[in-house]
Amino acid sequence: MMTRYKWPVLAALSVTVMVSSCVTKKYERPNLSAQTDKLYRDTTISDTTSIATLPIEQLFSDVELQNLIKEGLQNNLDLKTAMQRINEAYATVQQTKAAFFPSLSGNAQVTRTKTSLASLNFPPEFASSFVLTTTTSQLGLSTSWEADIWGKLSSSKRSALANFFASDAGKRAVQTQLIANIANNYYALLALDKQLAITEQTLKNRINDVETMKALKESAIVNGAAVVQSEANRYAAEVTIPDLKRSIRETENALSILLARTPGSIHRGTLDEQKPYTDMQIGVASQLLKNRPDVQQAEFAFRASFENTNMARTYFYPALTITAQGGVSSLKIKNLFDNSIFYNIIGGLTQPIFAKGENKARLRTAKAQQEEAYYAFQQSILTAGSEVSNALYAYQTAVEKQTSRTHQLEALQKAVDYTKELLRYSSATNYTDVLTSEQSLLSAQLSGVNDKLQQLQAVVNLYRSLGGGWKQ
Structure with a gap:
């Protein structure tokens, strides 16, 4: 499998270097x-x-x-x-x-949300003045890297x-x-x-x-x-x-x-x-x-x-940026490190099309x-x-x-x-x-x-x- 994809990858890198030298x-x-x-x-x-x-x-x-x-x-x-x-x-x-080098930053946040029952389309007899309260705790790391x-x-x-x-x-x-x-x-x-x-x-x-x-x-x-x-x-x-x-x-x-x-x-x-x-x-x-x-x-x-x-x-020319984020999240702080891991990786190209000159x-x-x-x-x-x-x-x-x-x-x-x-x-x-x-x-x-x-x-x-x- 490595041999199968080796030459296309090398060819792509070679083209990138050649185009870069023209820029x-x-x-x-x-x-x-x-x-x-x-x-x-x-x-x-x-x-x-x-x-x-x-x-x-x-x-x-x-x-x-x-x-x-x-x-x-x-x-x-x-x-x-x-x-x-x-x-x-x-x-x-x-x-x-x-x-x-990639940037690396850490973040910790606690989010407390209150939602009325009426906004959740409950029947009128249940949607009095009561609200639904949710507290979310999150601890994570994020990184970003731009390819030159x-x-x-x-x-x-x-x-x-x-x-x-x-x-x-x-x-x-x-x-x-x-x-x-x-x-x-x-x-x-x-x-x-x-x-x-x-x-x-x-x-x-x-x-x-x-x-x-x-x-x-x-x-x-x-x-x-x-x-x-x-x-x-x-x-x-x-x-x-x-x-x-x-x-x-x-x-x-x-x-x-x-x-x-x-x-x-x-x-x-x-x-x-x-x-x-x-x-x-x-x-x-x-x-x-x-x-x-x-x-x-x-x-x-x-x-x-x-x-x-x-x-x-x-x-x-387009900019290639790779970002990643990961950490732990839970509705209860005591359970923050109990199977509450999340992560995501995003790679994207940004090509200027209209930038007002x-x-x-x-x-x-x-x-x-x-x-x-x-x-x-x-x-x-x-x-x-x-x-x-x-x-x-x-x-x-x-x-x-x-x-x-x-x-x-x-x-x-x-x-x-x-x-x-x-x-x-x-x-x-x-x-x-x-x-x-x-x-x-x-x-x-x-x-x-x-x-x-x-x-x-x-x-x-x-x-x-x-x-x-x-x-x-």
Whole structure:
């Protein structure tokens, strides 16, 4: 008898598998070679070595910065929130796995029914106010199981897994951005410290200039206009100091938030102590697909939407559900377990016939969301390439400016010294020349600080744009 029914059963299973494979499709990564082949502008690189693999201790020489990054990785609230999103996604994965197994529930109930004799069609002489009372006790178990014929449950599980991996990639993206934010704010703080020190020294020099101009006026070398101009020059430097101090405090507060601290001062080094990393190796563009967490997150989101489209297709096909119920029932509780067993098994197919366009709308929505996710995936790759190109070029231009800026500062310092000497001993110049040279010198000094800041932050941004930091 088993042999008689063996081949029909196997044939039916084979047909089911074949039809199921037509309903749902297997995910394949899109071919994005056209985007990645020329992703880095004006660069031809075959070496896979990248600074993205460097630990922070090797990339950042400042011990204070290293400690701040470690503190941020330990305490940052955004990172902790991202961890909870991973836990949520994992719980969803467990839920989709459980859907493959039958559900089981227990129930216990007592039903008390009162029926009048009149409703039972007794003669009028018997159907007075009397009622018939019945009490039924029941204890049982029920189970239900849906067969995954068309792959709906499998697609749901794969979608949940993709969302889980996307959450994990999102957490790593938060981590890389956190490291970059801490480092960039730290360097900005050092740059502000340096600019404040330059401005305060300039203020001291200009206070001395005021006294010098007053002495020269008494000697009839300059007039009163030079004294007034020197005072205005002094106040022009002095008025910028409160703004610099405000920026320093705001940057300290921003860093405190990243570290999950209450607002307060930040222990730090100096800008002059910083030694930018110089070996700017970026690897090949295709490495962004596995190094950039946000690119991975975008791909997993696309994969989840792909599986959601698979799941939407299965709603057009019949669902096979098997339910079973069993237990004991009796009119008397004391006899509940005495030959009062009942059970039933029901297997049924549910085929949608008219669902008010719900299934079609669900599929159209899923397909549209899949296309959106695909475009977001492409956009993430293009954005990553642009960020790498921008950071690398920012580093290169910052280095290129260093020599020119050094020569400019030397020349402007000489110009200030020469014009002051000419003003003291010659009538060939006036204080306007001194004022112009001093303003130019201060501007160049502050710009020199920005050059150093640009170089330091370019290293940080290149490290982040290549996907560095999430392995910490």
